[in-house]
Amino acid sequence: MNTPTADLQSLCHRLPPGRFHADAAYQAAFESDGLTAFRQRPLGVVIPECEQEVIEVIRWCYEQSVPFVARGSGTSLSGGSMPVADGIVISLNRLNKIIHVDPDNRIAVVQPGVINLHVSAAAARHGLYYAPDPSSQKICTIGGNIAFNSGGAHCLKYGMTSNHVIGMRVVTATGEIVNLGGPTLESIGPDGTGLFCGSEGLFGVALEITLRLLPKPECFHTVLVGYRSLRAAGDAVSAVIDSGLLPGAMEIMESLAIQAAEAATACGYPDGAAAVLIVELEGPREKIAAEQQQLDAVIAATDAFETVVAADDQQRAAIWAGRKSAFSAVGKLSPDFLVQDGVVPRKRLGEALERIEKLSLASGLRVANVFHAGDGNLHPLILFDDSIAGQLQQAEALAGKILMMCVEMGGSITGEHGVGIEKRDYLPEMYDVSTIELMHRLRAAFDPKTIANPGKMFPGADAPALLTHGLHPLEKAGVISRE
Amino acid sequence: MVGNRSKPTLSAVTAETTLVSSRSLSGIVEYEPSEFTFTAMAGTTLNEINDTLRDKRQYMPFDPLLADHNATIGGTLAAGISGPGRHRYGGVRDFVLGAQFVAGDGQLIQSGGKVVKNAAGFDIPKLLVGSCGRFGAITQLTFKVFPRPQGIQTYQVRCSDHAMAATVIAAAARGRWELDAIDYSAKTRMVWLRISGAAEISQAIADDMQRVGVADSLTRVDSDQAALIWQQLGSFEFGPELDCVAKVPTTLRQMIGLADWCDTSKHAAVLHNSVAGAISWIALSQHDLDDFDTYLRETEVTGQLMRGPRAPDGRLVIGNRGINHIESAIKHAMDPVGRFPIFER
């Protein structure tokens, strides 16, 4: 698609001065996201200051048939917010107002560029918080969270982003304004809010979002357990589940990740553990007092060789610091890495990890496993060195095999990072032709010209060039970490 | 497509429409207690699912309604209705993981997944929630489930008026106690609080709520009476003489308004508010429907009749219509040949 300069001028005319940028510095600043492997320079970048300006840009894009990509903080790990060639990037960071917090109805109304953690900060004085907590929450935006239906460590109990979004005003890719859901937990008619969550920017732009807030958990009981084998840790997860407890979080890290985290944060994880399990209960003190005894008994009956119970907030923070640093710490063990996000049924976790180990041995690349054990969401980190010819392709092939294994086991290719560019070729492994056709039709209902984030989620479009892999620049700087 | 027609208004269609029943599409296809998931055919009754889950000490936390009327799991999802337990962990929309259905063009669609976490592709199962059979014929559904609480106790707070009830509800919902359900019977001016856990834990929580002033007095309701209270809502019998039941999503302020409207309605409409203000269930006489519709329009609130005749103009919703173009575009995508009735707003 070739857009003459005159057209860009017509865009500039529709916006106040200083909103549109087409110089090389801007193009370069927005050329990739958290999946640094993929890069693409956009035609230009618009940084709107208000909702109406976003609408103007999209109407212009629709009239001119110019593709656009909405962008929050650009932390997508699947290439979701990477620009499209000859397209416009709409950067939403300045739409960052928390419009209001209503403690009685426990909702917050926010603009899309609001940072995830800022919602909880604004709700805190009412004893409330916003539950979805991706590890990038210090920096990622609610708009990005919605587009990817982002998760975090607490999904089993609390669900994903979509379980906490009750309404939104969106501008579709035709420039039309649509209200989905509303200010109440439920609405009448089909759940359009639920459909928009996880649509990866392919429907349009969320302009104003109504979030559901929860009372802040009062107490935590956090336990760190060391095991001599991954299987024993996996069995412990099943034992906790079978006991009837519903922990807020259950995470496993295996030896390579433990060593890396220990080196990075001196988190005091059990020496010589093949795997550590973190289990955290949360709730009112009366309930936690009873549940912690139950949990301690369940853990005592497993094959654990060391159990640490966090005695205070500081110890709890140390346990989580090890876990939260795991990715960036492992990242430092190797010049480059790829992270996958597949899901397997919980009871097959042990088998999945053994198969990943075999695949890793066969490919000659190391894999470190850190994962949300409660919901079977794996995060294998594949370590490689891009300066060695062929290693990147080997790493990608290994990642592909892991995804195929997840599908074969009845799971999913992505638990929370989205399909984006990275996994689009694997979508047909999960859904048959008629289901994908229906998805295309749904997309066309919002975006008949296929201008909203084209080339993502669905296979078919040309793949952009692969360049490098590794830590997000903000991770290198220590601003964020990933789970 | 209809189940056992426990929400008859939603399946009342014109004479030339053929009804297809899911009655024989019944049975639990897969149940994995260790995965917290089950898959059932659309016509499986809630009773069958509840019984199966209970054996493994699990439950559907969204607390589906109308089990006593043989409601099916497919109808529950299509109607998009959840019971009082929705307060704690979320509604039917928050627990559906996957949906198999036949689209209007006859294609069998497998949407969503069978694991508790899945972010691949559009979340079509959620779109079916509340779609009232207008998008496709649901054949099979996969849900997430949770461990069943060890016990459940109900406490009540007597309120002097609706405004006081709203204050009690807001304070109870915002606190640290993680209540299981917060409902309000406007007719009796009674707030009901459901607290899960062993009896002494529930009592300690209730005592603390009283201590910090959520209400002057929280009284424990004995288990038979509590069962009756929840069953009355669960089977839509909280206003037994009235022939219509409507669902109206509300804020607390809208709830107060609706409660006042009921108090002055000609045929003594009854409001049972559920989920800490969020869902107002109204039982009313069909002779009050016109007034009710007008009141909802004036206050810009939308509702839906579950039982009784259609809205005065034959539509599915009452009150504020809130029509938007995208809904018909979505309908066309789901049902390109127009095989299913339209969702008349």
Ligand SMILES: Cc1cc2nc3c(=O)[nH]c(=O)nc-3n(C[C@H](O)[C@H](O)[C@H](O)COP(=O)(O)OP(=O)(O)OC[C@H]3O[C@@H](n4cnc5c(N)ncnc54)[C@H](O)[C@@H]3O)c2cc1C
């Ligand atoms: C270190 C690190 C840790 C991470 N940890 C987690 C984790 O624990 N869990 C998890 O789920 N993810 C995690 N992620 C992934 C990422 O942070 C999330 O996907 C996040 O939601 C992206 O938000 P963003 O604001 O950066 O969005 P962007 O990357 O800018 O955009 C993401 C997608 O959203 C679309 N979009 C943005 N705004 C809007 C809008 N207003 N309307 C419509 N579409 C929009 C974009 O087009 C794009 O497709 C992590 C990433 C990093 C780098």
